[in-house]
Amino acid sequence: MRSLKKIGEFGLIGTIKKSAHIEKEVIKGIGDDTAVLPLDKKRNLLLTTDMLVEGVHFSVKENRKLVGRKALAVSISDIAAMGGVPKFAVVSIGIPNSACERGIKDIYEGLSRIAKEFGVSVVGGDTVQSKKLVINVALTGESGKKDIVLRSGAKPDDVVFVTGALGQSLKTKKHLKFIPRLAHAQYLVKCFKPSAMIDISDGLSSDLAHVLNESKVGAVIDEKAIPRAKGATVAQALSDGEDFELVFTLPKKEAEFFRRQKKFKVYEIGIIVQKKKGFMLRDSKGKLNKIIRKGYGHF
Amino acid sequence: MRSLKKIGEFGLIGTIKKSAHIEKEVIKGIGDDTAVLPLDKKRNLLLTTDMLVEGVHFSVKENRKLVGRKALAVSISDIAAMGGVPKFAVVSIGIPNSACERGIKDIYEGLSRIAKEFGVSVVGGDTVQSKKLVINVALTGESGKKDIVLRSGAKPDDVVFVTGALGQSLKTKKHLKFIPRLAHAQYLVKCFKPSAMIDISDGLSSDLAHVLNESKVGAVIDEKAIPRAKGATVAQALSDGEDFELVFTLPKKEAEFFRRQKKFKVYEIGIIVQKKKGFMLRDSKGKLNKIIRKGYGHF
Numbered sequence: 001m002r003s004l005k006k007i008g009e010f011g012l013i014g015t016i017k018k019s020a021h022i023e024k025e026v027i028k029g030i031g032d033d034t035a036v037l038p039l040d041k042k043r044n045l046l047l048t049t050d051m052l053v054e055g056v057h058f059s060v061k062e063n064r065k066l067v068g069r070k071a072l073a074v075s076i077s078d079i080a081a082m083g084g085v086p087k088f089a090v091v092s093i094g095i096p097n098s099a100c101e102r103g104i105k106d107i108y109e110g111l112s113r114i115a116k117e118f119g120v121s122v123v124g125g126d127t128v129q130s131k132k133l134v135i136n137v138a139l140t141g142e143s144g145k146k147d148i149v150l151r152s153g154a155k156p157d158d159v160v161f162v163t164g165a166l167g168q169s170l171k172t173k174k175h176l177k178f179i180p181r182l183a184h185a186q187y188l189v190k191c192f193k194p195s196a197m198i199d200i201s202d203g204l205s206s207d208l209a210h211v212l213n214e215s216k217v218g219a220v221i222d223e224k225a226i227p228r229a230k231g232a233t234v235a236q237a238l239s240d241g242e243d244f245e246l247v248f249t250l251p252k253k254e255a256e257f258f259r260r261q262k263k264f265k266v267y268e269i270g271i272i273v274q275k276k277k278g279f280m281l282r283d284s285k286g287k288l289n290k291i292i293r294k295g296y297g298h299f
Numbered sequence: 300m301r302s303l304k305k306i307g308e309f310g311l312i313g314t315i316k317k318s319a320h321i322e323k324e325v326i327k328g329i330g331d332d333t334a335v336l337p338l339d340k341k342r343n344l345l346l347t348t349d350m351l352v353e354g355v356h357f358s359v360k361e362n363r364k365l366v367g368r369k370a371l372a373v374s375i376s377d378i379a380a381m382g383g384v385p386k387f388a389v390v391s392i393g394i395p396n397s398a399c400e401r402g403i404k405d406i407y408e409g410l411s412r413i414a415k416e417f418g419v420s421v422v423g424g425d426t427v428q429s430k431k432l433v434i435n436v437a438l439t440g441e442s443g444k445k446d447i448v449l450r451s452g453a454k455p456d457d458v459v460f461v462t463g464a465l466g467q468s469l470k471t472k473k474h475l476k477f478i479p480r481l482a483h484a485q486y487l488v489k490c491f492k493p494s495a496m497i498d499i500s501d502g503l504s505s506d507l508a509h510v511l512n513e514s515k516v517g518a519v520i521d522e523k524a525i526p527r528a529k530g531a532t533v534a535q536a537l538s539d540g541e542d543f544e545l546v547f548t549l550p551k552k553e554a555e556f557f558r559r560q561k562k563f564k565v566y567e568i569g570i571i572v573q574k575k576k577g578f579m580l581r582d583s584k585g586k587l588n589k590i591i592r593k594g595y596g597h598f
Contacts (some may be wrong), residue, residue: 016407020421021414026387028422035422037387037439040339047422049437051391053429088325088336092350092435108315115320122319123327123334123346130352132430136391138348138437140336 031214032151033081033198034141044148046141048078054133058176064103066176067135068110074201075139076118076180077244081199082150083189084143085182086120091137094130107135118182147189149248154196154215158272159255163264164245166204167232174229175242184246184264192258197248203239205291208247209279218277221270221291224284238281238291330513331450332380332497333440343447345440347377353432357475363402365475366434367409373500374438375417375479376543380498381449382488383442384481385419390436393429406434417481446488448547453495453514457571458554462563463544465503466531473528474541483545483563491557496547502538504590507546508578517576520569520590523583537580537590 022029027044028036034048050071054060058067072089079086091111095104115122120139163184169175181199188194196211204226212219228237249272250258259268270282280288321328326343327335333347349370353359357366371388378385390410394403414421419438462483468474480498487493495510503525511518527536548571549557558567569581579587 019407019411021411021419023418023420026420026422029420030423035387035389037422047387047389047439049389049391049423049425051393051425051427051435053393053427056428088334088346090334090346090348090437092348094350094352094433108318112318112320119322120320121322121325121328123325123336124329124348126348126350128350128352129355134393134429134433136350136435138389140346
């Protein structure tokens, strides 16, 4: 769920958040990777949704199986980033009159394949006519009440990690082929205590900024430590969207244990600081520069 | 959830149903008003989704508050038709570059107002760029395990009822202003034992045909008994879509009790018969004519 941040120019998020009706039972509504809702004494229900539009999130000529795959993968990534496991999906699809049967079947095939890989059941949907191809997935998940990781828990001295190389995801087609970091996230929430986590959909600087804002802290990121995809510049690793890696923070003590783990390759990129110190990048000469958010925006 | 039936010309439903990955725990997947999923010992989780596209489900000039209202109302209607109560919604919206802030705010206001009326919490969403305005709502619900009403439970001799007048919903704007029949449905499942239920989104003949197909039965509908909206012909009452009334069946004994209830005005329109007798309309002279499904289709 890329939340409602994309509509920045309208300044609508605040309005929508204010106007959105919320009953008391809601644990976390608008403003994180997924909503967190009551399920039973031990578990929370997670709910997220993502819309992909032809010409915006994928090109007309794109492999339809990969498009279907991506439509579900982005929501699995959101559930993972909350510390949950994905469960049930409903798929809406708006189809142009000119669409070929084959292409639509391929979308469902790609979607169904990744559903199977991640144990997601596709339980319904809606199929309508549309000018451009539009796919919307809504996905539920579950998490143990103790496993939930919000964006708002980072504290000064926490260590910042990222799960993989960043930048150029459109060029490399990683934006279509990425593996949602569910295994990483489940390992983290079961064996460590991450204080905050988010998936990188809009770009490291944008998405980490959400964590900093929600947690009311700052951060110093080490330029040299940012893992870059082959051929990606530092600026691209910071700002390109759709890598769908996880960025997370661990309290100092937890980080000490975590550094010794061999299960997954992760990258330590910086440290959380007090809010007043801002969101800074330490360059190769040790100089601190202010990070300006340049993540992908829709408007 | 208008399921995947709209894509009739592609003959895709079968393919999608076959290709859709489903885990064993799913109680009811594709093919009813909503999916039915395990929640706890006493309750089921319901999940549905509906997509509205500008120029297909509403016109460019339509009142935006009513458009937002409809986007959620159609999903509330689906939850009601399963015997459940609506709980949590996520809203995706695809917005053209040319859209005015005011119009978008109005959509959310209309949506939020009906959310409040029906106790639905709007807990998240996605906001993206799109050529035409597209709104997708995914809605969860809950039902007592005993309250679930599928399309597949109608039996010969069951009596067929409908909750309100049908036809001309586009002309009268009922398709935007209808009240989801949650109160009717909850009264029905708490006090009677409906054997099957569906909401009328595609037209009485189309939607009742889904019940007949799923239940493997036929029906005889009395032409004179079909409640018609002012100015609507019998053909329109049978075929016009988007009335969002409920059509439901009650076993003969239950129907006897139900006829005496004074809480809601409902209309008895016919009787379930054996499958081999088909889906028939009894005209004013008592003659039986085969009903041909003419509900709204997208393709």
